[in-house]
Amino acid sequence: DARTGHKSADSSFFGYKHHLAMTEEGIITAVVVTSGEAADGPQLASLVEKSHLAGAEFDHIVGDGAYSSRDNLIYAASQGCRLVAPLHPQISSPAPNRVEGFTYNKDAERYVCPAGHMAVRKVRGGRKDVGKNQVESHFFDIELCKQCPLREGCYKDGAKSKSYSVSLKSREHSDQLDYEQTDDFKDHRRKRFAIEAKNSQLKNPHGLARNK
Template identity: 45%
Template sequence: MEVTPGTSDNGKQLTALLAQSKSNGVEVKEIIADTAYSGKDNLAEMKKESILPIVPLNPVVHEGGERQEGFEYNKDADFVVCPAGKHSLRKAVQGSKKSGKSRSLVYYFDVEKCKTCPLRDGCYKPEAKSKTYSIRIIAEHFQDQIEFELSDTFKERIRRRPIIEHKNAEMKRFHGMATAKYRGLFRMRIQAYLTAFVVNAKRMVKLIEQKQPALG
């Protein structure tokens, strides 16, 4: 567990988390994580350490792709916010994943809002049926991972990711992690570590019970 300010990039914590796990005696054979961890440096580190990267690609987060002034990609929610502060409504992928060629993520905005937007000049063409913002996924930097993502191993192992999310949800819903009880990283670390300790202890009890069924 790493506790960081809300503005930090999750993906940058991988090295520290890996070192932490190893120093706790964990042999790390694979890493299952969300797209925030699929940056070039993280993939290179996992390759160097012979760790299987069960990390879905979203290179846009790391490479940026095309940029248009004033549009912001929100990687957590996977939508784009336009200069007028409107969120994209839906997303489509252009280009074949299987071909391994560069693909684009196309984000669609609500044209009804664009029609009356004060910033529409140069952004929305009058009468256009759609307003989109495209971000190119740069395939060449991620070729190995694109191929690995299509493998049965990847598809099988990535199914375990929701289990990790359940644990996060348990910490939030039942153990107060939805709210920072204290100010400052040091105090937040105490809250986070103690919460992790509690859910781990609960898990250990469950595993012991499973191993030793009650007599009688």
């Protein structure tokens, strides 16, 4: 069940990821475990629901840019919460050639296909005028695509390239962009670093850097 995950375009690991929710005091309220290639953003709803079941009460959810998708912004609002996560254009916009299962890896700044393969390069095109949409295309290794068991409906036999494109439309999230400029957002954003200390505690003293 383990998969290859990426912390950058050049570094990878083989295994699993744990996604945490915790209070400001450092008490873990929810954990979701996935294989290594899984995106962080889709885990938000599960973490919030588990935290509620554990008795946690909160009106702000603090996370990094991986959690700032449109779906998560809508979900957080439905829970009466403010999502304190900076917008990232690649994960906050729908792709014109969207195929289910492609996810964005914020650390590597590349898309990952449903089979877990990361794009080998990316190219941005289109006009940079205000109000105009640019498109960023992520290209995959077609030698892997040709042999992929999930190629049907994704890779067309004989094609010389396989790409996944995304429109950069951050203006769609103007409310969140405005919120990012407020003192409330900035004050809560400063608390984001605390989760890294908790991850370090789990991986080192508690030995969760290795699967058991």
